[in-house]
Amino acid sequence: MVLYTSPQGVAIRRAQADPIRGAIERITADLKELKEFLPIEISPRRRERLQQFLNSELKSLHNLPFELYDQEAKVDYLLVKNYLERELRGLELGAKQDERLASLLPFATTLVTLCEARILVLPIDPKDTAQKLFESQATIASVIEQVKANADDVIVPKNSAFRAANHIISLKGHLKEWFGFYTGYDPTFDWWVAQPYAVIDQSLQDLAAAIKEILVEIKPGDDDAIVGQSIGREGLLFELKAEMIPYTPEEIISIGEKEFAWCITELKKASRSMGYNDDWKKALGEVKNDFVEPGQQTQLVRDLVHEAVSFVEDHDLVTVPDIAKDSWQMFMMSPERQKVNPFFLGGDCIIVSYPTDAMDHEAKMMSLRGNNIHFSRATVFHEMIPGHHLQMYMNARHKPYRCIFDTPFWIEGWSLYWEFLLWNDERWIKTPKNRIGMLWWRLHRCARIIFSVNFHLGRMSPKECIDLLVEDVGHERATAEGEVRRSLNGDYSPLYQAGYMLGALQIFALRKEMVNGRRMPEKDFHDRFLKGNRMPIEMVRTLMQDQPLSPEFEPSWRFYPL
Structure with missing residues (x-):
């Protein structure tokens, strides 16, 4: 042609x-x-x-x-x-x-049909509807009895039972909306339906509670329990293909372990410079105890943001528009939210984790140690500029239609990539404590690969994931629990936690090809990456290198030697 x-x-x-x-x-x-x-x-x-x-x-x-x-x-x-x-x-x-959940949800089809008939505004027969609710209630009561008896007919794996409980709570909410659509507007509806609806509403709550307590083994009131929903090797292979990562789950774990070992070697070097020989955990303990007093964290964070912006601008590393630089905001993380996000969050704003007066003494000290000066220095760079805040500013202004292709390898990989750059850049002043702080975060991202992929392969339980972070990475137990809860509760994609380190390694490998290979200046590389918006990193590579493409494209870039 x-x-x-x-x-x-x-x-x-x-x-x-x-x-x-x-x-x-x-x-x-x-x-x-x-x-x-x-x-x-x-x-x-x-x-x-x-x-x-x-x-x-x-x-x-x-x-x-x-x-x-x-x-x-x-x-x-x-x-x-x-x-x-x-x-x-x-x-x-x-x-x-x-x-796999059919035995726990035999009533679901009837209730879903009722809710969707309301969405489609189909005619309703209140008497017939009341009968359907009555029959569904009898079915729910039967399932509750079977769950309490731990009957073979309803026993499913723990993570599947947890999924079923979540479906039931969701269905309860949809049924509430359904009832609210008719009640008060149709007197015949209320006459027939109000009582059976009230009964089934409570029964759905009771069933979800029974499943959680007996099959999932979450005690009543234990809102901090961690269950997680593993997707298995088949699911991981699909996710890796969708992220355009041509490695197996086992190879991904090997990458995490190899990078983990590198971090330990560097931590020992930094530990020696602090006078602790190879006992890097003792050095880490000193670093953790170097925190600002209560009430001073916001000023520390503000100063760190200004330090980061000045560095990238002074060395002309990436374009920082004035509005992106001047319009960021800061908020504080609630104690409840810190159970899931024990560290900072960033993007449009920076949300600071720090202890409040309502926490008990042990929780306060763990939060202080987990958000010490040296951990915070790396975190602020990651979350604001040139990290997530600058990313989101550029996303909104350059090819915003690509935001649908959101991927942690591009989002989180970019921010961690900058931690790599700062580690290698001698112009970024680093004390031995700073180095420990930077290395700890890097070690933490390696551990995220190891525990999250092993969890989805069925090789590690949530408790074992927490123990890995405490014993091998040096987490405070509260922050380790928060990290695992955040990773496994289903709000993040299965490869999200692996995406930090793997995405950073991809971008760093691409940088070597483009910048070190003298095919593109450093600032142009960073600006072009951001202006391309979100996508798997292999697609960024095809754009920058103008590689031949076909509709049958398959990922093949082996960015990390094994």
């Missing part, structure tokens, strides 16, 4: 590429609309409708003139194709997981 090179031909190619961005923006909006319209995750109707939509969009991609696109449009094509395939696979995996 002949490609035009005239101005007219360039215009034709640009016009042909426009539908890719338009398709991404439309798919983003349509998926949001469908998921909000059919919000019940265990609904077969929802799954079938989403599958229909995703398959239709994938089919439409095959009709687009890929070979006529410029490199940016080809990457967009591959990104949206990968995204649609990942969404489809996620639905399939979710369906398989829910099949």
Whole structure:
């Protein structure tokens, strides 16, 4: 096929590429609309409708003139194709997981049908509805009895039982919305339905509680329990492919272990410089006890933000727009939230973890040690500029339609990559305590690979994950529990915690090819990375190196030698 090179031909190619961005923006909006319209995750109707939509969009991609696109449009094509395939696979995996829960949710179909009939505004027969609720209530009562008896008919793995309990609580919420739609507006509805609804509402609460206490082994009131939902090796392989990481789960663990060993070697060097010989944990103890007094953490963080901004600007490492530099805000982390996020969070603002007067003495001291001066110095750089705050500023202004391709390898990898750079840059002043603080965070990210992937392979329990962080990394137990709770509670993707170190290693490897290889100045490399917006790092590489692409592209970049 002949490609035009005239101005007219360039215009034709640009016009042909426009539908890719338009398709991404439309798919983003349509998926949001469908998921909000059919919000019940265990609904077969929802799954079938989403599958229909995703398959239709994938089919439409095959009709687009890929070979006529410029490199940016080809990457967009591959990104949206990968995204649609990942969404489809996620639905399939979710369906398989829910099949294992059937014995705990025999009443779900009836209740989901009632809720979706209300969404579709179908006619309702209050008497018939009351009968369905009555029959469902009898089924729920039977399941509760079986759970309490630990009957073989309802026994499922702990993580599956936890998933079932969450589905039940979610369904309870949808049923509440359903009831609120009719009550008071239809007197016949209230006459028939109010009493059986009240009974079934309580029964759903009782069933979820029984499952958690007996099958999941979470004691009543123990809101801090950590269960997690492992996805198995098959799930990990799919996630790795979707993130365009051509390594097996076992190879990923090996990378984590190799980097872990490097960190220990460097920690011993820093420990010797502090007079502790190879006992780096004693050196770490001194570093942890170097914290500011209560009430002073906010001033420390502010000064560290200014230090970071001045460094990257003075050495012309990355473009920092004035609004990004001047408009950041600071907030404090609540004690409850610190149970999940024991350290800082960043992005549009920085949220500071520090003890409050309501904490007991032990909790206060663990929080002080976990947020000491030297840990905080690396954290602020990671969270604000040139880390997440600058990322999000650029995301909102350069190719924002690509935010749908969110990945921890790009998001978290970028911030940790800067920790790598600062470690290597002698212009960034580092005392021995600073080095211990930087190395501790790096060791922590290696441990995240090891425990999170092993958990999803079924090789480590949540308790073993916590013990690894306490015994081998030097965490305070409270911060270790918070880290594991955050990693395994289902709010993050299975590879999120591995994405920090692996993403940083990818970006660092790409930097060697582009900057050290004298193919691009350092500042241009950083600016182009940010302006490309979110995507797997291998796609960033294909853009920067203008590599040949095809619609059948498969990830192959072995960025880390094993």
